[in-house]
Structures are given as structure tokens and as C-alpha cells.
Amino acid sequence: MPEADLVILNAYLASPEKEEILKCSMAIGDGRIITMGPGEQVLKLSGPGTHIIDLEGRVALPGLSDAHMHGLSLGRSLTWADLSGARSIAEIQEALRKHEASLGPSDWLIGFGWDHELLKERRLPNKHDLDAVSRTRPIAIFRKCWHLCVLNSAALMALGPEAVRELASTGEALLEPKTGEPTGVLVERALEAVREAMPKLDVEGAIRAAKLAMREALSKGLTCLHWILEGPTDLAALMALWASGDLPIRIYALFPAEALEHLIALGLRTGFGDDMLRLGALKLILDGSLGAKTAYLREPYADDPGNRGMLLYSERELRDIALKAHGAGVQLAIHAIGDGAVELVLKVLSELPGGPGGLRHRIEHASVLSPGLIRAMASLGVVASVQPRFIVSDFWVEERLGRERARWAYPLRSLLEAGVPLAAGSDAPVEPIDPLEGILAAIGPPQRPEERLSTWQAIKAYTLGAAFASFQEGRYGSIRPGALADITVLSCGPDEFTPEGLEEARVEATFVMGELRFSRGGLLELQGP
Structure with a gap:
């Protein structure tokens, strides 16, 4: 067998296939698991260039997947005003004002993550609530579901009155029942128009x-x-x-x-x-x-x-x-x-x-x-x-x-x-x-x-x-010889691998194809790469 790129010792491997936890070590090379077994057996594949890590009895899972996520929106939202903790419209306004201090003069003020079901008022915000923050800077706040947003008057003007009227005709821009004026609330495909009006990412x-x-x-x-x-x-x-x-x-x-x-x-x-x-x-x-x-x-x-x-x-x-x-x-x-x-x-x-x-x-x-x-x-x-x-x-x-x-x-x-x-x-x-x-x-x-x-x-x-x-069963999703070396290391040991224990657990390290892509810094490295 070839020399391993990575040896992981003293792991408790949680196998979803077998529904059991096994104490085991493994050797990894060329992005795949080469072999698994007792530490002394696996170490025979190590050499001067092998990275050796001792998990010291931590649980290792097959690398976890997220089967539905919006990557670009996630990345962008990490730079927007976080409204997930807001429990009133006043708190939304306060968070927006605080975030505005970090923006340039031509930037939109964008917030994300609010839920009107959690607000004291138990209603949707509207353009008047956002105009109280600014009438000149475009403001858009996206509900946590990404199927509804609210704009202030400046953002509605950026969309254009004709576009807003067209969206209102399909029920995707909500109007005041008495005046027929836009409330600032938009739903579903109208959000595409909002994203088109917002400054573009190159x-x-x-x-x-x-x-x-x-x-x-x-x-x-x-x-x-x-x-x-x-x-x-x-x-x-x-x-x-x-x-x-x-x-x-x-x-x-x-x-x-x-x-x-x-x-x-x-x-x-x-x-x-x-x-x-x-x-x-x-x-x-x-x-x-x-x-x-x-x-x-x-x-x-x-x-x-x-x-x-x-x-x-x-x-x-x-x-x-x-x-x-x-x-x-x-x-x-x-x-x-x-x-x-x-x-x-x-x-x-x-x-x-x-x-x-x-x-x-x-x-x-x-x-x-x-x-x-x-x-x-x-x-x-x-x-x-x-x-x-x-x-x-x-x-x-x-x-x-x-x-x-x-x-x-x-x-x-x-x-x-x-x-x-x-x-x-x-x-x-x-x-x-x-x-x-x-x-x-x-x-x-x-x-x-x-x-x-x-x-x-x-x-x-x-x-x-x-x-x-994703048609990749047998390649990842399990830890076994021949599978891709995607591994998620938890902070807990096998005795804490329970619903109660998982509430306290955190991710200690993440390996993708045998490469250490995240570490909290607590791994015992016996030999460097």
C-alpha cells in the first residue's frame, strides 16, 4: 500500500449504515480512506510526510452534507444587518440605524432574518416604518423565509412606479386598501425585481x-x-x-x-x-x-x-x-x-x-x-x-x-x-x-x-x-475503505453521543478529501504534514 497522507488515531467512528460506534483508526491517501483498523496496524502506512492526528476518543461522523442551501445569499447575508433577534419594529429600526454607520453614501441598507410572528406588533413592517430610518437611502429588509421583503420609499422609487404597479396587478406588491398606495411589502417573484434593482455583485x-x-x-x-x-x-x-x-x-x-x-x-x-x-x-x-x-x-x-x-x-x-x-x-x-x-x-x-x-x-x-x-x-x-x-x-x-x-x-x-x-x-x-x-x-x-x-x-x-x-452514495456519506475522506469530528466522546450530549457538542474539525479544512484548535497533532 502507498504511504498515507494522513493517519487519524483513536477515533470513535459513528456509522449511520451500521447504526453503531466503533473505536478505530484510519489511514487516508489521495483523498480517500485507504484502510481502517487498530492504531498500530494503520501506523504501518505512515512515513516522514504523513500527518498524524490523535482524536483522543472523540466521535467522528461521515462528512455532513446540506442538501438545500443558498450559498451566495448566505455569504451576502453575513454582511447585512442581522434582524433575526428583533422582537419589535423599533428593534428592527435600531438594528438598521446601527448597521447604516458602516455603509458608504451610495450603498443600500439591507437587513435579513426578521419574523413578524415574533414581533410585539404581530404585523408586517411597512415602508413608513423604514422611512423613519431613512427616506433617501434605499432600504430593503428580507423576511427570514426569503419569500417576502419590505422596501422604503427610496427603494420603491429604485424599482420604478410602473414596475410596482405591474407587481401589484399580480398580487406580488401589496397595496393600502383605502389609498391604493404601495405598502412596501413585496412577495415571491417581486423579490427578483428587488434583487435586480439592488447593486450588483461582480x-x-x-x-x-x-x-x-x-x-x-x-x-x-x-x-x-x-x-x-x-x-x-x-x-x-x-x-x-x-x-x-x-x-x-x-x-x-x-x-x-x-x-x-x-x-x-x-x-x-x-x-x-x-x-x-x-x-x-x-x-x-x-x-x-x-x-x-x-x-x-x-x-x-x-x-x-x-x-x-x-x-x-x-x-x-x-x-x-x-x-x-x-x-x-x-x-x-x-x-x-x-x-x-x-x-x-x-x-x-x-x-x-x-x-x-x-x-x-x-x-x-x-x-x-x-x-x-x-x-x-x-x-x-x-x-x-x-x-x-x-x-x-x-x-x-x-x-x-x-x-x-x-x-x-x-x-x-x-x-x-x-x-x-x-x-x-x-x-x-x-x-x-x-x-x-x-x-x-x-x-x-x-x-x-x-x-x-x-x-x-x-x-x-x-x-x-x-x-x-446527488447520486453519490458509496463515494461519500459513509466512512469505509475506498470512500472519499470527508470526516466531521465532534467534541464529544461515545458516551455523550445521545440527544442530550449532542445539545452540548460542537464541531472540533472538518476534513474534506483528507484535507483539514476547519479546526477549532484542540486536535492533538503527533506529526505535522
């Missing part, structure tokens, strides 16, 4: 944002990101990092719907690429969010009886896109939160020639379901790409859906027991890009104990499940 700016997002992800133990692209600049940034060898984390790229014709013209299919950057699925957004009351439901919202949400594609439009993508060998990843949207996706997928199973088409979120929809997902072989942290954030779900429907919101265990493949992610920056938080949310929802996952089931969704959703 490729260098996108690279900086991508690096921020990747650094954050690595610090949380992630080794692979299903990265939802926002446009050509986003892809150009990833390509530049890949070409220079500076891509520190594995990327499975999800392309926007408008890229489909280009993919077909170039003959590109899902799976094209290498172990660091791979072409993934075509991402469509079919409906909105529960928080913004735009997710498309079969029946009206319990707290908004005249509203069922909205569809962003007609059935015919969705079918045409699905047929084209399926025929071109491109996986579909369709955002569908409401049960009405999920029902439409399943209808369209069931009509695909040969069925959808081979391309492992995905429903992103699949938040509100029913026993019948779950059975249909299992029958069609559709992957459920879920975000367990939503269970914690959407504490108001029963108020929004009513008790009967809320029983089938985020039914993770029912999906697994029906045989639906489960891949887990964060939807960052909507939720923190922290898989340990997601795992804890999946194993402990107090409101519906019947839907709790076991610790192993939750970890599988972030490892084996995410690998399956």
Missing part, C-alpha cells in the same frame, strides 16, 4: 461572498453543499474557485429554471463534473412559504380564510419544463411547500415517460403533506429534501393550518416509514447552516412526538440521504 464580490459562506459551513462540520445558484455570476465564482484549486468544500450545484435551455443546448446532464464541483438538479420554485402565507394549499389558510397561497407556474408550464428536463437527463428539484403544490408536482412527475425514479427527482421542502401524498411520493421514488429546523421556527404552524393539517406538517418519520428517501438541509440563510441544530430538531419536536426521528435516522438524512439525492 465576480470578485461573488467570490468573497462564496468564501464567507463556505467558511461558515466548514465550521459547522459540513463537507458537501447542495448549492442553489442565483445566476451566472454565482456559477462564475464557483468555477473560479474550482479552477484555482481553492474550492474547500464539495459543491452539488442546483441551477435556476432559466438555465434549462442552455443545459440542453450544451448537452450537459446531471452528474457532469468532478468530486469537488458537480452539476446537480434544475431548481424550480412552484409556490411560496407558510410564513408569508404564499405556500399553495388545497384549502384556505386557517388564519386567512380567503387565501390558499399562490402557484408561480401553471400546470402546463410545470409539465413542459419537467418533460424537457427529464428528457435531457437533468434531475428536477421542485420547491413545493403547500399540499396543493406537492399534489401538482406529483401529478406532473407521474406522467413522465418511464416514471421519475431513475433521475431521483426531488421535492424541496414538502412541508405540508397527507397520508395519500406520502404514499404517492414513495410510489414514484421521489426524494424529499427537507429542512428539520423549520419545525422549531414554525411554532405557529397550527394557527396557520389548523390542528388537522398541522398534524401533517413536517412528517419526517411518516416519510421514512413509507419508504421515501430523505435528504436534509438548512435552507440557509433562512435557517442557520448548522446540521447539528437540524439533527436536534428532527429528533425532538415536542409538539408531534410521533414524527420524531431517531438519532441515527436524522444523521442518515445528512449523510447517506444527501449522498443518494
